[in-house]
Amino acid sequence: MFPLGLLKQFSRFSIGSIINTQVNTKNINTFAALQFKITDQLWAEPLKKKKKMDPAILKAREERRRKKLEKQIRRLEKNARQLKPIAELEPPLHLLDEKGRRKRAVVVLSAEEIEARALLNKDWCRYKRQEYMNNIAQIDRIMAAQKRALEKLYEESEDLYYEAIMPDLALIPYSIDGTYETPPINNYDSPDGEYIDVSKKWGN
Structure with missing residues (x-):
């Protein structure tokens, strides 16, 4: 049996060999087995040492970040006031050309x-x-x-x-007898279900 102070000086590998040897020879007791402790494997690397940077560089970096955010905010505010154009609601070009001739003068009414x-x-x-x-x-x-x-x-x-x-149900006779099927249209080109999406895509 090994003393407790001597057991603490052994490494994990040597302790493992001692345990195997002592177990084989049946010379180790339960109390000695409870004193063996193995350090947990953390698998961690030492913390990196922080580099000291110039305060001017840090200030310039923060300034660039702030300007970038302000630019994005201004762009969002500018686009928020703009409405997405709708092609169906745009007037024809010939009407835009005749806008000057079609515009009427404002009539000033008298009292x-x-x-x-x-x-x-x-x-x-x-x-x-x-x-x-x-x-x-x-x-x-x-x-x-x-x-x-x-x-x-x-x-x-x-x-x-x-x-x-008493209500007279036959006072106003009313009945409907319509067509159940419409006649076919001559030379009708039936669509096959395919279509081309021509809608415009607008970014956010």
Whole structure:
């Protein structure tokens, strides 16, 4: 059996050989086996020594990074205000060429003309309101006359009253009998499902 102080001085490989030897000779006890400890294998390299850099270089690097970010922000803000053009909404070129001839001069209205137009607008609003009220009054008169007629009919005969308020489904006969299949079109070139995508691609 080896002393504890001597066992601590051995390496892992020598300890392993001692354990094998002692186990074979059966001269090692349990207490001595508990004292063997092997260092974990970390497989790490030493930390690299930080290089001291010139503060001017660091400041210039930060300045370049800041300018780059500011440039990107300005580009995004500029593109945010621009709308993507739509080809279908662009006017024809011949209309753009005739823009000068088609443009009308702004008409400056006099105070009398502005006042006359305002009065005409008010007269039109009053006329449309009166027309609406007349229609409502006519509908009310018709409904009141119908109600009085039904009341008189009820006094005469209840059977006739209930028959009168029953909906007449045959009053307005309405039926639809349309074509179920359309006739074929002569010389019709049926598409095969393929198409060419001509839509424009726009970057972000």
